[in-house]
Amino acid sequence: MYQYDKYDQQMVDTRVAEFRDQVERRLAGELTEDQFKPLRLMNGLYLQLHAYMLRVAIPYGTLNGKQMRMLGHIARKYDRDYGHFTTRQNIQYNWIKLEDAPDILADLASVEMHAIQTSGNCIRNISSDQYAGAAADEIADPRPWAEILRQWSSFHPEFSYLPRKFKIAVIASDEDRAAMRLHDIGIQLVHKDGELGAKFFVGGGMGRTPMIGPEIRDFVPADELISYAEACLRVYNRYGRRDNKYKARIKILVHELGKEEYTRQVEEEFAHMKTLGLNPPVEELARISEYFADPAFEAGASDDLDLSDPDFNLWVDQNTVAHKQAGYSIAIISLKPQGGIPGDASSAQIDLMADLAEQYSFDELRVTHSQNIVLPHVKKSDLYALWQKLDEAGLAPANLDLITDSIACPGLDYCSLANARSIPLAQKISERFADLGRQRELGELKLKISGCINACGHHHAGHIGILGVDRKGTENYQLLLGGSAAEDTSLAKITGPGFSEDGVIDAIETVTDLYLKERQEDERFIDTYRRVGMARFKEAIYG
Amino acid sequence: MNILTGNDLKTGDVTWWTGSDWSRHVEDAVDVGENFEAILQEEEASRRVNVPYAIAAEMTDDGPRPAHIKDRVRALGPTVRPDLTLKPADPEAGNWVI
Ligand code: HEM
Numbered sequence: 344m345y346q347y348d349k350y351d352q353q354m355v356d357t358r359v360a361e362f363r364d365q366v367e368r369r370l371a372g373e374l375t376e377d378q379f380k381p382l383r384l385m386n387g388l389y390l391q392l393h394a395y396m397l398r399v400a401i402p403y404g405t406l407n408g409k410q411m412r413m414l415g416h417i418a419r420k421y422d423r424d425y426g427h428f429t430t431r432q433n434i435q436y437n438w439i440k441l442e443d444a445p446d447i448l449a450d451l452a453s454v455e456m457h458a459i460q461t462s463g464n465c466i467r468n469i470s471s472d473q474y475a476g477a478a479a480d481e482i483a484d485p486r487p488w489a490e491i492l493r494q495w496s497s498f499h500p501e502f503s504y505l506p507r508k509f510k511i512a513v514i515a516s517d518e519d520r521a522a523m524r525l526h527d528i529g530i531q532l533v534h535k536d537g538e539l540g541a542k543f544f545v546g547g548g549m550g551r552t553p554m555i556g557p558e559i560r561d562f563v564p565a566d567e568l569i570s571y572a573e574a575c576l577r578v579y580n581r582y583g584r585r586d587n588k589y590k591a592r593i594k595i596l597v598h599e600l601g602k603e604e605y606t607r608q609v610e611e612e613f614a615h616m617k618t619l620g621l622n623p624p625v626e627e628l629a630r631i632s633e634y635f636a637d638p639a640f641e642a643g644a645s646d647d648l649d650l651s652d653p654d655f656n657l658w659v660d661q662n663t664v665a666h667k668q669a670g671y672s673i674a675i676i677s678l679k680p681q682g683g684i685p686g687d688a689s690s691a692q693i694d695l696m697a698d699l700a701e702q703y704s705f706d707e708l709r710v711t712h713s714q715n716i717v718l719p720h721v722k723k724s725d726l727y728a729l730w731q732k733l734d735e736a737g738l739a740p741a742n743l744d745l746i747t748d749s750i751a752c753p754g755l756d757y758c759s760l761a762n763a764r765s766i767p768l769a770q771k772i773s774e775r776f777a778d779l780g781r782q783r784e785l786g787e788l789k790l791k792i793s794g795c796i797n798a799c800g801h802h803h804a805g806h807i808g809i810l811g812v813d814r815k816g817t818e819n820y821q822l823l824l825g826g827s828a829a830e831d832t833s834l835a836k837i838t839g840p841g842f843s844e845d846g847v848i849d850a851i852e853t854v855t856d857l858y859l860k861e862r863q864e865d866e867r868f869i870d871t872y873r874r875v876g877m878a879r880f881k882e883a884i885y886g
Numbered sequence: 887m888n889i890l891t892g893n894d895l896k897t898g899d900v901t902w903w904t905g906s907d908w909s910r911h912v913e914d915a916v917d918v919g920e921n922f923e924a925i926l927q928e929e930e931a932s933r934r935v936n937v938p939y940a941i942a943a944e945m946t947d948d949g950p951r952p953a954h955i956k957d958r959v960r961a962l963g964p965t966v967r968p969d970l971t972l973k974p975a976d977p978e979a980g981n982w983v984i
């Protein structure tokens with residue numbers, strides 16, 4: 344894992360001191376809320392439904408045991424004993440006191456973490472593949488690139504006041520586990536003629552106008568990747584619409600200019616930038632990459648597993664993924680217990696996951712965009728002991744990628760922008776489909792719920808999506824079908840008129856029943872939907 | 887009726903205007919009628935509350951209830967965590983929220 348150098352640490356420490364002073368001045372009445380609000384937002388501190396909310400950045404979803412334990416400590420000491428892992432691989436605390444915020448940031452800084460650029464019109468936390476460095480199918484490790492992008496984008500003076508927020512994802516395999524094409528910039532590392540470089544996709548996003556980012560370049564040599572990203576941002580910074588918040592994202596610019604014209608301008612800017620010599624020095628790339636060297640895997644570790652315990656067998660089958668190293672697995676801890684709140688974890692659970700990472704996964708954890716936690720490097724011979732400890736703590740639901748592994752935004756229970764609650768729906772659906780045999784029969788099924796059009800719960804990208812709307816002061820839910828955040832990215836379509844809470848759950852059952860009836864061979868839900876088409880599903884739902 | 891609400895500056899707690907102070911319990915809220923601009927300004931300036939605003943509410947036997955669902959959720963706490971609401975011991979406490 345990357346470790347802060349003195350510059351990183353100094354930047355973060357200085358920021359904590361600055362914010363401490365700003366909070367003191369706010370509490371003393373020297374700053375009004377209008378003056379203070381932009382300052383607190385630059386430090387990830389929002390004001391939400393019940394209190395201040397703090398969003399902490401987890402760079403590309405990667406953290407170590409010490410950092411995870413600090414997240415648990417913060418939940419216990421300053422919040423109400425839990426945190427919420429988000430679709431942007433971050434964590435949010437819902438009950439923060441303004442007077443505690445500087446101490447929390449200082450605690451975070453002591454473990455090389457912060458909440459900078461988790462709000463505002465700047466480049467947000469870089470997201471990446473949660474299996475980076477462990478996946479059997481990656482062509483290179485995306486983390487050094489995510490880290491370089493993090494350093495480049497942190498406090499980048501030119502990109503602190505963009506027209507709107509900006510999200511970048513980096514992946515390095517054909518399978519997309521990071522919703523890459525639904526980011527403002529999606530970067531896929533690829534090889535061409537034996538050389539490492541990247542494909543660029545620009546102008547994707549969700550929110551009220553969802554768009555899939557088109558590919559604008561099939562190969563940027565690796566050492567020019569930052570310059571190319573910078574060129575993409577420069578064109579956006581200059582021409583992105585600042586007059587209308589709803590048209591300010593880069594997706595609108597790319598859409599309005601057209602991919603060809605946007606690309607032409609980026610290429611022109613890029614040609615200019617190449618003359619400036621702005622690529623990061625090669626030694627710096629090498630220095631950063633060293634931090635991401637493989638851990639000391641045991642050579643010749645056995646691939647044998649005793650699967651005689653049926654519950655363990657199910658968990659291994661559902662929640663572990665092939666590792667690049669023989670004798671190792673990637674283990675996914677589902678934060679979606681039956682009837683639970685997707686993405687929430689108690690301080691005790693967070694502590695336990697920190698311990699288990701130290702004990703079984705070379706001190707590494709990852710947060711996934713589907714609000715689960717990954718132990719990336721577990722020796723197969725340790726899996727049973729690990730599973731037993733997880734199970735004891737309620738952390739072993741064997742439901743990865745099944746219908747109860749849903750994504751849900753905080754919705755009206757916590758979020759001041761919400762139209763409807765998201766969490767109770769996720770809970771009720773997980774009760775309705777509680778039977779694991781039934782879930783496994785349905786197979787891979789991505790259910791994603793947002794409490795409003797901002798789409799924090801990725802409803803546009805759900806095989807089944809739910810969008811909460813306000814109908815004359817009561818909660819109402821629209822059902823969407825056919826989205827995907829994977830390499831077959833697609834945007835879900837609304838089925839028709841909205842439903843009550845119970846109504847939408849019934850409709851989901853209708854939809855899954857139809858799928859089981861129509862399914863051919865080993866089609867997933869999304870495959871059957873794509874083959875059969877919306878009309879059949881609509882007819883089944885609305886008669 | 888109109889009632890005033892905001893968040894405590896230091897703690898962020900949701901609070902309601904009682905006529906002389908801010909309470910965490912919506913039951914303590916008073917009707918401010920139409921003349922609340924001065925109170926809002928004075929209270930914001932005195933830093934007892936952060937970004938206060940007026941909302942429509944209805945008087946019931948149990949006290950004032952905000953008209954909008956969002957403020958009802960604010961008044962009680964998250965519906966999915968009854969243990970974290972203002973009335974954790976009373977399972978019926980949230981029946982009026984939704
Ligand atoms: C509770 C406080 C939150 C607020 C006020 C908030 C606000 C917003 C807004 C306004 C947008 C739309 C931006 C746009 O389209 O330009 C948005 C998008 C998004 N938010 Fe949130 N959000 C919150 C919490 C969350 C949480 C908890 C998550 C993760 C579970 C999240 C993840 C996202 C994602 C993934 C998007 C879509 C990004 C895109 O449009 O490309 N947000 N949020």
Ligand code: SF4
Nearest residue numbers: 752758761794795799
């Ligand atoms: S989708 Fe809407 S309700 Fe859900 S967290 Fe985002 S802004 Fe809030």
